[in-house]
Amino acid sequence: xxxxxxxxxxxxxxxxxxxxxxxxxxxxxxxxxxxxxxxxxxxxxxxxxxxxxxxxxxxxxxxxxxxxxxxxxxxxxxxxxxxxxxxxxxxxxxxxxxxxxxxxxxxxxxxxxxxxxxxxxxxxxxxxxxxxxxxxxxxxxxxxxxxxxxxxxxxxxxxxxxxxxxxxxxxxxxxxxxxxxxxxxxxxxxxxxxxxxxxxxxxxxxxxxxxxxxxxxxxxxxxxxxxxxxxxxxxxxxxxxxxxxxxxxxxxxxxxxxxxxxxxxxxxxxxxxxxxxxxxxxxxxxxxxxxxxxxxxxxxxxxxxxxxxxxxxxxxxxxxxxxxxxxxxxxxxxxxxxxxxxxxxxxxxxxxxxxxxxxxxxxxxxxxxxxxxxxxxxxxxxxxxxxxxxxxxxxxxxxxxx
Amino acid sequence: xxxxxxxxxxxxxxxxxxxxxxxxxxxxxxxxxxxxxxxxxxxxxxxxxxxxxxxxxxxxxxxxxxxxxxxxxxxxxxxxxxxxxxxxxxxxxxxxxxxxxxxxxxxxxxxxxxxxxxxxxxxxxxxxxxxxxxxxxxxxxxxxxxxxxxxxxxxxxxxxxxxxxxxxxxxxxxxxxxxxxxxxxxxxxxxxxxxxxxxxxxxxxxxxxx
Numbered sequence: 230x231x232x233x234x235x236x237x238x239x240x241x242x243x244x245x246x247x248x249x250x251x252x253x254x255x256x257x258x259x260x261x262x263x264x265x266x267x268x269x270x271x272x273x274x275x276x277x278x279x280x281x282x283x284x285x286x287x288x289x290x291x292x293x294x295x296x297x298x299x300x301x302x303x304x305x306x307x308x309x310x311x312x313x314x315x316x317x318x319x320x321x322x323x324x325x326x327x328x329x330x331x332x333x334x335x336x337x338x339x340x341x342x343x344x345x346x347x348x349x350x351x352x353x354x355x356x357x358x359x360x361x362x363x364x365x366x367x368x369x370x371x372x373x374x375x376x377x378x379x380x381x382x383x384x385x386x387x388x389x390x391x392x393x394x395x396x397x398x399x400x401x402x403x404x405x406x407x408x409x410x411x412x413x414x415x416x417x418x419x420x421x422x423x424x425x426x427x428x429x430x431x432x433x434x435x436x437x438x439x440x441x442x443x444x445x446x447x448x449x450x451x452x453x454x455x456x457x458x459x460x461x462x463x464x465x466x467x468x469x470x471x472x473x474x475x476x477x478x479x480x481x482x483x484x485x486x487x488x489x490x491x492x493x494x495x496x497x498x499x500x501x502x503x504x505x506x507x508x509x510x511x512x513x514x515x516x517x518x519x520x521x522x523x524x525x526x527x528x529x530x531x532x533x534x535x536x537x538x539x540x541x542x543x544x545x546x547x548x549x550x551x552x553x554x555x556x557x558x559x560x561x562x563x564x565x566x567x568x569x570x571x572x573x574x575x576x577x578x579x580x581x582x583x584x585x586x587x588x589x590x591x592x593x594x595x596x597x598x599x600x601x602x603x604x605x606x607x608x609x610x611x612x613x614x615x616x617x618x619x620x621x622x623x624x625x626x627x628x629x630x631x
Numbered sequence: 632x633x634x635x636x637x638x639x640x641x642x643x644x645x646x647x648x649x650x651x652x653x654x655x656x657x658x659x660x661x662x663x664x665x666x667x668x669x670x671x672x673x674x675x676x677x678x679x680x681x682x683x684x685x686x687x688x689x690x691x692x693x694x695x696x697x698x699x700x701x702x703x704x705x706x707x708x709x710x711x712x713x714x715x716x717x718x719x720x721x722x723x724x725x726x727x728x729x730x731x732x733x734x735x736x737x738x739x740x741x742x743x744x745x746x747x748x749x750x751x752x753x754x755x756x757x758x759x760x761x762x763x764x765x766x767x768x769x770x771x772x773x774x775x776x777x778x779x780x781x782x783x784x785x786x787x788x789x790x791x792x793x794x795x796x797x798x799x800x801x802x803x804x805x806x807x808x809x810x811x812x813x814x815x816x817x818x819x820x821x822x823x824x825x826x827x828x829x830x831x832x833x834x835x836x837x838x839x840x841x
Contacts, residue, residue, distance in 0.1 A: 388824055421715035421823070424815075447717075451827060492824075512821045514633070517695020519821065 240341075240350025251559055252353070252550060255382055256335050259355045259544070262381040263333040266374060268357045271332050273314035279304035282313055288503060288529075289313075293342040295350075307339035311354050312541060313529070319360050320533035328361030335546075348518065349547060356523070356543030363527055363538035365477035368507040369485070372478065375521055375542045376487050379511055382549050383558050387513040387520070389490055390450065392497030393475050394504045394524075399468030400443055404435045414443070418496045421447040438463045450494035453479055471506075478507060503529065509542065515555030520548045564631060566592030568609035570602065571620035579620040606631070632677045635822075635829055638697035640685040640706075644814050647722045648701040655836035689714060689817065698822035698830065704812045705791055709751045715823050717834055718816040721841055727754060727810040730803045731780055731787035739763075739806050748772050748779030748788045755789040758809050777801050 237243060244252060260270065279296060282289045283306070295307040308314055311334050323330055335355040357374055359367050372389060379387050397418070401411045410429065417425035426447060430440055442463055449455050456476065461469045475493065482488050497508055499522075506525030513520055523542020530537040553559045567586055571579035579595060586593035594614075596605050602619055609617045610631045619627040639648045639662075649659045661671040662680050672679045683691060685702055689712040692700040700714075705727055707716065735742060748770045749755040759767045770785055777797055779785040791812060792798060792805060816837065823830055 390824055420713075421717055421818075423717065424719040425716070447715075450824075494824075512824045514825055515695075517693060517819050517821055 238350075242349060242351075247562060248550070250562065251553075252546065254560075255546060255549065255553075256353070256355065258381045258383075259378050259546075260333075260335060262377050263355075263357050263374070266331075266377065268331045268333040268374075271315065271318065271334055272336065273308070273311070273318060273334070275308060275337070276305050277308050277314060277317075279306050281317055282306060282309055288532075289340075290342070293340045295339050295341070309340045310338055311336055311356060311543060312358065312526070315358050315541070316526075316529045316539065317533045319358070319537065319539070320530040320535035323360075324535065329367070330360040331357065332360075333357035348545075353546035354543045355546055356541055358539060358541035360530070360537055360539045363506070363525070363540075365474055365481060367538075367540055368474070368525060369478045369481035371523060371540045371542055372482060372491070372507075372509055373485050373487055375509065375511060375523060375544070376490055378544050379513070379521065379549075382544070383553060383560075384513050384520075384549065384556070386556070387490060387511055388492060389509055389511045389521075390492055390494040390497060391475060391478065391507060391509045392494045393471035393507050394498060395471035395474070395506060396464075396468045396495050397446070397498045399465050399471060400439065400446075402467060403439055403465040404433075404443065406433060406435075415498050418446050419498050421496065423447050446496045449496055451492055453493055455493055455495070474507065507540070511544070513552045513556075515552045516548050518545075518548060520545055520552060562613060564613055564615040566594065566614045567616045567618055568594055568596065568605060568612070568614040569618045569620065570596035570600065570605040572622040574622045575620040575624065578624050582618070582620060582626075602627075633826070634672070634677050634679045635699065635826060635833070636697045637678065637680045638688045638691040638700040638702075639680060639682050640688050640700075640702050640814075641682040642685060644685070644701060644703065644723055645682065647720075647814065651701075651720065651837050651840060654840045655833060657833075686710065692817050692819050695819045695821055698819050698826065699833065700817045701814060702817060704810065704815050705751065705754070707815060707817065708754045708810060711753060713820065715818040715820060716815050717818050718838060718841070720814040720816055720837075723812075723814045725791045725793040725812045726805075726808050727751070727789065727812055728792045728805045729758070729787055729789055729807045729809065730777075730792065730798050730805050733802060733804050735787065735806055736804050742786075744786050746770060746785040748776055748785035749790060750774070750776055751789055754809065758789065762809075777803060 282294065283291050289309045294309050297305050299305050315332060315334065319330060333356065335353065337351055337353050339351050341350060355378065359371050372391065376389060397415065406414065414426060414429055417429065426444055430444060435443065456472060459472060479488065482491055497510065503526055504524040505527040508524030510519040511521035521542055521544040525540040527538045530539060569579050569583050583593045583595050600608060606617055606629065614631055617629045617631055621627065639645060649662055653659050657676055657678055658673040670679055670681050685706045688700040688702040689707055689710040691697040692714055693712040703723055744765060744767055746768045747755050747759065750772060752769045752771045755769050759765045772779065776788045776790045779788055780803065781801060787806065795805065798804065818830060
């Protein structure tokens with residue numbers, strides 16, 4: 230029998246000293262950014278009922294969830310996402326909170342799908358949700374928050390792409406394609422597969438110029454002047470509303486001086502059963518995957534019994550860490566703290582001195598192994614201390630900067 | 632300026648890929664030379680290349696280790712990676728087919744197939760699951776797949792068919808075409824956004840030659 234006891238399961242990792250320090254630092258900066266913008270932190274359980282995420286027309290594929298049973302045989306999952314639990318809480322326990330509700334979370338999620346490219350099966354997400362309003366102001370606020378979080382993380386070269394699922398839905402409604410075909414077109418556009426889209430469109434008689442526009446969808450991304458290529462007369466009501474929505478959001482972001490990091494992607498059409506309006510993703514150098522994604526999901530709370538508009542985003546902390554590392558932006562740990570070794574009879578003096586340093590917020594540590602001056606020097610240096618202090622029997626101190 | 636990195640498929644796609652790149656004004660001298668270096672470059676345009684096994688190209692591109700890849704649609708289908716597939720390059724054309732003994736011709740819907748031999752287990756699985764709604768046993772082989780129905784390993788095979796000669800000589804026929812295959816250009820999702828201007832120009836310069 231193979232023994233697994235010295236390994237961690239596939240897709241999960243130990244995070245050791247320096248990475249752990251970096252990660253906590255990153256989380257605390259992001260937490261502070263959310264807090265200063267009026268969002269309040271919430272914590273939901275790591276395990277939830279399967280029904281919260283899955284079931285018929287479930288939000289998340291059943292094969293990507295870690296499942297197990299509770300003592301009564303009910304199916305549980307390790308949360309694959311943190312937005313859905315927030316929606317559950319908002320629909321049930323926050324019913325009487327004044328609107329808008331602004332909350333944020335930083336926590337781990339689990340998914341079998343995530344492996345690869347810095348993605349792990351257990352990963353940390355930081356995100357915020359703005360519940361109770363559907364307006365361009367709210368959409369822009371959440372995009373702005375995403376930009377602020379990325380900046381707080383220390384990434385300055387990045388791009389946020391904004392799309393609107395209503396645009397695609399509107400075009401599809403006008404086209405008269407069946408539900409299965411729409412899904413096929415969606416997947417193809419999401420891959421920017423121009424050839425594939427053309428093949429599907431050739432099978433159907435879709436009126437020009439609508440057809441042209443659908444064929445162009447994979448290319449409709451970049452600076453905001455792509456909006457000028459679209460003639461409102463070609464696209465129907467829903468798609469026109471979507472474009473108006475995007476324009477408004479851009480104007481608000483202009484006023485907030487955030488437009489330089491924002492561009493558009495009308496072909497961004499990920500999972501339509503979740504998002505209902507503005508959608509966005511964030512990219513940076515050094516990682517092959519988006520570092521954040523978000524959007525408007527006005528129908529999600531209804532699954533938990535409350536009609537309530539909502540928008541939000543989440544940032545992949547592990548992804549951001551990798552980007553910072555590749556961009557060489559992780560701050561090096563400077564030597565800090567005092568390592569205190571002492572001669573036999575100076576134990577009390579040494580320990581008093583150590584307490585005093587700690588009370589003054591300085592890292593200090595007693596030499597528990599009595600290794601003597603030479604050994605302590607090597608040890609303290611390799612542990613990253615800034616200073617070695619030796620307390621002599623007569624109470625005097627010898628200090629060495631490391 | 633950052634490097635834009637190409638992952639090219641080693642093998643029959645290599646020379647045709649190089650031709651397209653040269654046509655787009657990219658200097659491939661280093662790539663054509665007989666060198667043992669693994670990563671080659673066009674310093675003027677800040678472009679780097681490397682050759683990889685075709686099945687690895689989509690992996691390099693998905694992870695962002697390469698920005699752009701040139702690879703067969705068969706590999707893309709089998710690997711199922713999350714990429715932008717931006718161009719059909721039109722060369723290395725063939726078909727991904729279900730093939731089997733002549734007796735099965737026209738009877739695919741009435742007989743129930745239980746075993747399928749293939750080099751493309753994912754393609755075969757998804758075809759039988761989604762298009763035919765059948766649960767079949769997929770047997771993965773590494774070559775000479777045509778042998779499988781002849782010696783009774785499987786009823787049918789899923790494989791690439793170029794001219795159909797191998798099938799014919801062994802008494803097999805194409806029962807259904809799953810996909811039309813050709814070489815494709817793929818782009819990493821983040822690179823497409825972060826290096827949009829340069830990558831869009833490369834795509835356009837290559838498209839012009841097709």
